[in-house]
Amino acid sequence: xxxxxxxxxxxxxxxxxxxxxxxxxxxxxxxxxxxxxxxxxxxxxxxxxxxxxxxxxxxxxxxxxxxxxxxxxxxxxxxxxxxxxxxxxxxxxxxxxxxxxxxxxxxxxxxxxxxxxxxxxxxxxxxxxxxxxxxxxxxxxxxxxxxxxxxxxxxxxxxxxxxxxxxxxxxxxxxxxxxxxxxxxxxxxxxxxxxxxxxxxxxxxxxxxxxxxxxxxxxxxxxxxxx
Amino acid sequence: xxxxxxxxxxxxxxxxxxxxxxxxxxxxxxxxxxxxxxxxxxxxxxxxxxxxxxxxxxxxxxxxxxxxxxxxxxxxxxxxxxxxxxxxxxxxxxxxxxxxxxxxxxxxxxxxxxxxx
Numbered sequence: 001x002x003x004x005x006x007x008x009x010x011x012x013x014x015x016x017x018x019x020x021x022x023x024x025x026x027x028x029x030x031x032x033x034x035x036x037x038x039x040x041x042x043x044x045x046x047x048x049x050x051x052x053x054x055x056x057x058x059x060x061x062x063x064x065x066x067x068x069x070x071x072x073x074x075x076x077x078x079x080x081x082x083x084x085x086x087x088x089x090x091x092x093x094x095x096x097x098x099x100x101x102x103x104x105x106x107x108x109x110x111x112x113x114x115x116x117x118x119x120x121x122x123x124x125x126x127x128x129x130x131x132x133x134x135x136x137x138x139x140x141x142x143x144x145x146x147x148x149x150x151x152x153x154x155x156x157x158x159x160x161x162x163x164x165x166x167x168x169x170x171x172x173x174x175x176x177x178x179x180x181x182x183x184x185x186x187x188x189x190x191x192x193x194x195x196x197x198x199x200x201x202x203x204x205x206x207x208x209x210x211x212x213x214x215x216x217x218x219x220x221x222x223x224x225x226x227x
Numbered sequence: 228x229x230x231x232x233x234x235x236x237x238x239x240x241x242x243x244x245x246x247x248x249x250x251x252x253x254x255x256x257x258x259x260x261x262x263x264x265x266x267x268x269x270x271x272x273x274x275x276x277x278x279x280x281x282x283x284x285x286x287x288x289x290x291x292x293x294x295x296x297x298x299x300x301x302x303x304x305x306x307x308x309x310x311x312x313x314x315x316x317x318x319x320x321x322x323x324x325x326x327x328x329x330x331x332x333x334x335x336x337x338x339x340x341x342x343x344x
């Protein structure tokens with residue numbers, strides 16, 4: 001019944017965890033698209049051992065670029081109706097994904113966004129430094145896109161074909177999260193946030209965003225705003 | 228006055244170089260006009276530097292050399308920004324190219340898989 005669902009996982013040097021993450025997703029959703037963004041470790045071989053579709057970037061295009069490639073690939077199949085963006089480091093919860101998908105199917109929403117802050121229910125606490133950074137991102141989003149959200153840089157999203165066709169990520173770095181929100185507003189997609197749990201492991205924390213990148217993101221979006 | 232000769236020679240070389248480059252690329256007309264004015268100004272300013280002095284005085288700057296420096300600063304920022312924008316455009320093109328290569332290659336691999344079964 002999940003044949004029409006495509007899970008898109010951008011992969012960049014995740015050889016340690018990627019196979020386990022992909023296997024777990026494949027148990028629930030048969031269509032997984034792994035977009036390798038020019039990893040220099042063993043990620044590609046690890047993905048090849050699974051049943052996931054593998055799309056390899058010839059050069060590094062950034063996470064946003066990888067998401068767009070995965071979407072382009074998934075959209076080639078006319079049967080694909082639902083799309084999920086999922087992080088490769090295993091910080092997302094498949095139970096959350098199932099809930100979001102059910103919500104999307106029964107409602108008129110085009111896109112369901114995962115949020116770490118919607119409810120106090122999340123079992124794992126978000127580290128303080130991370131919370132400050134994400135709070136700043138919220139104000140910035142409210143200011144630039146006019147969307148009132150509680151968590152703007154969550155990699156977990158579930159959306160329908162209409163939204164998938166509307167999304168056109170041009171920024172190559174992490175600014176794509178804000179770019180998707182801008183697209184939501186411009187294309188008037190119906191959106192909703194659902195609470196999700198993020199499993200912060202030492203592995204995912206080490207891979208997370210630094211404070212400096214927040215400045216990069218703001219700068220990039222301002223330059224893009226000129227268009 | 229050797230310096231005048233050297234400067235004029237450089238202007239001449241730059242002008243020739245631009246003509247050749249502009250013929251190859253589709254340089255916009257306004258850029259050509261702007262550049263021609265710039266070349267004429269350089270030639271005039273080299274032959275009689277007093278003109279830049281009176282120009283500077285007219286806009287309230289002490290020396291002609293100072294005026295040139297200010298204009299250079301503005302021109303520099305303008306050039307940096309236009310190169311930055313151009314660079315971003317090229318990045319977009321490369322992104323699209325790399326993406327279509329990746330998707331085409333993935334499709335070919337999947338077809339291969341199916342025929343192997």
